[in-house]
Amino acid sequence: MEIKIFDTLPNDALKIRLEVFEREQNTPDGVDEIDSLATHLVLYGDGQAIATCRISKTENEGVYLIGRIAVIRELRGQGIGKIIISHAEKYLQKTDCKIAIIRSRYQVKDFYARCGYEICSDIVYEGERPYIWVKKSILK
Numbered sequence: 001m002e003i004k005i006f007d008t009l010p011n012d013a014l015k016i017r018l019e020v021f022e023r024e025q026n027t028p029d030g031v032d033e034i035d036s037l038a039t040h041l042v043l044y045g046d047g048q049a050i051a052t053c054r055i056s057k058t059e060n061e062g063v064y065l066i067g068r069i070a071v072i073r074e075l076r077g078q079g080i081g082k083i084i085i086s087h088a089e090k091y092l093q094k095t096d097c098k099i100a101i102i103r104s105r106y107q108v109k110d111f112y113a114r115c116g117y118e119i120c121s122d123i124v125y126e127g128e129r130p131y132i133w134v135k136k137s138i139l140k
């Protein structure tokens with residue numbers, strides 16, 4: 001597997017996001033203003049883009065947001081989600097990041113718990129959809 005890091009949203013990330021968030025989940029998690037400011041990670045397996053996420057600064061010093069985390073459907077449950085999160089954390093270790101936060105779909109909060117994230121908010125709703133914020137200290 002190979003990780004590539006981009007400072008503009010690459011087509012390979014967009015393709016995965018469209019498939020997972022728009023077609024599969026029907027969520028409004030499309031391209032937004034954060035994309036132009038974010039760093040984008042794409043994980044490749046056998047030359048194929050298999051997972052993505054993006055990293056952006058927040059307005060709070062030392063706090064970074066990891067978002068749009070997606071693994072292609074066929075390859076879920078094989079540790080690839082954990083791998084893309086660990087690449088994001090490795091990237092963050094080289095920045096001034098002290099805490100990574102993620103807005104988790106409530107249904108996948110246990111995935112983030114397996115990656116070492118702890119819940120740090122109440123459940124928040126966007127429309128009918130429940131989310132919860134999780135966080136992890138980024139140690140140098």
Ligand SMILES: CC(C)(COP(=O)(O)OP(=O)(O)OC[C@H]1O[C@@H](n2cnc3c(N)ncnc32)[C@H](O)[C@@H]1OP(=O)(O)O)[C@@H](O)C(=O)NCCC(=O)NCCS
Pocket residue numbers: 020068069070071072075076077078079080081082083103104105107108109110111112114
């Ligand atoms: C959530 C997602 C990224 C997880 O990726 P994945 O490759 O399937 O996860 P992994 O195989 O790396 O799983 C890592 C661990 O989390 C657990 N896990 C994975 N998905 C889980 C879920 N939905 N609920 C509970 N636990 C889960 C696994 O059992 C595994 O546990 P282990 O460490 O004890 O073996 C993937 O399912 C996905 O892309 N979903 C659609 C998009 C999405 O919802 N993204 C999250 C937006 S907040």
